[in-house]
Amino acid sequence: MNSPEIEHLIHLLSRLPGLGPRSARRAALTLLKKKEALLEPLAKAMSDAAAAIRTCPNCGNLDTQSPCAICTDGRRDAGLMCVVADVADLWALERSGAYRGLYHVLGGTLSALDGIGPDDLNLPGLIERVSNSGVREVILALGATVAGQATAHYLAERLERPDLQISGLAHGVPVGGELDYLDDGTLSAALSARRPV
Amino acid sequence: MNSPEIEHLIHLLSRLPGLGPRSARRAALTLLKKKEALLEPLAKAMSDAAAAIRTCPNCGNLDTQSPCAICTDGRRDAGLMCVVADVADLWALERSGAYRGLYHVLGGTLSALDGIGPDDLNLPGLIERVSNSGVREVILALGATVAGQATAHYLAERLERPDLQISGLAHGVPVGGELDYLDDGTLSAALSARRPV
Numbered sequence: 178m179n180s181p182e183i184e185h186l187i188h189l190l191s192r193l194p195g196l197g198p199r200s201a202r203r204a205a206l207t208l209l210k211k212k213e214a215l216l217e218p219l220a221k222a223m224s225d226a227a228a229a230i231r232t233c234p235n236c237g238n239l240d241t242q243s244p245c246a247i248c249t250d251g252r253r254d255a256g257l258m259c260v261v262a263d264v265a266d267l268w269a270l271e272r273s274g275a276y277r278g279l280y281h282v283l284g285g286t287l288s289a290l291d292g293i294g295p296d297d298l299n300l301p302g303l304i305e306r307v308s309n310s311g312v313r314e315v316i317l318a319l320g321a322t323v324a325g326q327a328t329a330h331y332l333a334e335r336l337e338r339p340d341l342q343i344s345g346l347a348h349g350v351p352v353g354g355e356l357d358y359l360d361d362g363t364l365s366a367a368l369s370a371r372r373p374v
Numbered sequence: 375m376n377s378p379e380i381e382h383l384i385h386l387l388s389r390l391p392g393l394g395p396r397s398a399r400r401a402a403l404t405l406l407k408k409k410e411a412l413l414e415p416l417a418k419a420m421s422d423a424a425a426a427i428r429t430c431p432n433c434g435n436l437d438t439q440s441p442c443a444i445c446t447d448g449r450r451d452a453g454l455m456c457v458v459a460d461v462a463d464l465w466a467l468e469r470s471g472a473y474r475g476l477y478h479v480l481g482g483t484l485s486a487l488d489g490i491g492p493d494d495l496n497l498p499g500l501i502e503r504v505s506n507s508g509v510r511e512v513i514l515a516l517g518a519t520v521a522g523q524a525t526a527h528y529l530a531e532r533l534e535r536p537d538l539q540i541s542g543l544a545h546g547v548p549v550g551g552e553l554d555y556l557d558d559g560t561l562s563a564a565l566s567a568r569r570p571v
Contacts, residue, residue, distance in 0.1 A: 179437075179465070180426075180437050180438040180439075180443070182419070182422050182423045182426050182438055183427070183436070183438075185419050185422075186420065186423050189415055189416045193405070193412075194397070194401055195400060196392055196393070196401070200391070200392040202462075203391050203462065204390040204391055204392060204393070205423075206462050206465070207391050208390070209423065209427050209461075212427070215389060215390075216420055217420075217421075217424045219383075219387070219420060220417050220420035220421040221421075222379070222383045222386050223383065223414075223417035224414075224417040225379050226383050226402075226406065226413065227409055227413045227417060229377075230377075230379065230380070230406050239380070239403075239407075240377050241379055242377075264403060264406075264407070265403050268399070268403070
């Protein structure tokens with residue numbers, strides 16, 4: 178019933194994560210009603226981003242410069258490399274502000290169910306970077322899921338070298354978390370990894 | 375931490391209804407990862423829509439043609455005029471497929487709390503259309519809220535004319551609804567408007 182332009186816009190918006198067909202319709206209507214304030218700036222921001230953003234050939238991060246700002250930042254510790262599954266994880270770690278080393282984005286985790294094997298991930302780049310540059314520690318910051326942990330085990334075997342430390346994120350009670358609501362697995366992991374106060 | 379282009383895109387996306395700062399970040403990342411398949415088409419769809427869409431001077435609908443496709447559709451019953459608060463309501467009624475008359479979009483409902491008075495709504499257009507064209511029935515399809523019902527009462531008074539029928543949507547049990555979950559107001563409205571089966 179709507180004009181093809183509107184229906185096409187709704188269809189594309191509904192492909193964004195977090196927007197279904199109904200909320201895409203609502204978003205499209207908001208955009209059309211706020212043409213000067215929102216629709217036109219957003220269209221411009223999208224074409225600007227599409228033109229400017231590239232994938233860093235080193236680490237797989239998304240940035241306007243290539244290599245990305247993290248890879249070219251001399252103040253970062255080039256001896257630390259944090260392996261993440263996705264750019265979203267890299268962003269999450271950067272938001273925490275707790276890490277000042279380099280990253281490597283795998284582009285996924287090993288998953289036999291989804292047919293994702295070692296060849297589908299950015300593994301050759303990781304192995305080359307770890308062997309050719311002065312990396313002394315690889316931090317496997319992969320999710321505490323079956324796929325994440327399988328990938329971590331695989332990487333730990335592939336990267337094993339006497340002078341290279343390989344570590345993973347700690348499991349335990351989330352900050353602000355109540356013991357009562359925690360699952361048994363997290364609780365026993367937190368208990369076995371207990372530390373002196 | 376991200377490049378200004380990405381942060382600007384996230385900021386604009388977070389102003390869409392249904393997307394908060396976190397889901398806007400996720401949407402932006404999906405867009406950037408699917409550059410050819412999603413980001414570029416969406417940017418183009420948005421500029422196309424921004425260039426093509428205009429508000430119908432008759433009814434207030436959004437369309438690429440002006441007057442809109444509904445106003446210019448000769449197969450529609452020009453004696454029926456459905457008054458809605460918003461273009462979203464017009465779209466919802468069109469989706470139902472149950473209505474084949476014309477529309478009039480008020481652009482909101484009267485609300486003393488939000489400072490929206492009769493002058494802020496598209497009332498002069500409605501009064502002119504109702505008096506100058508052969509409208510025999512005005513259907514006030516306004517929400518069953520305090521603001522919607524206050525607006526309906528105000529409009530019924532303003533439009534009153536011996537030869538004009540003014541009606542409102544029926545209240546009752548939603549199709550597929552369980553009596554058990556209905557509020558008392560709806561249930562008593564459905565009971566008092568009961569019909570022979």
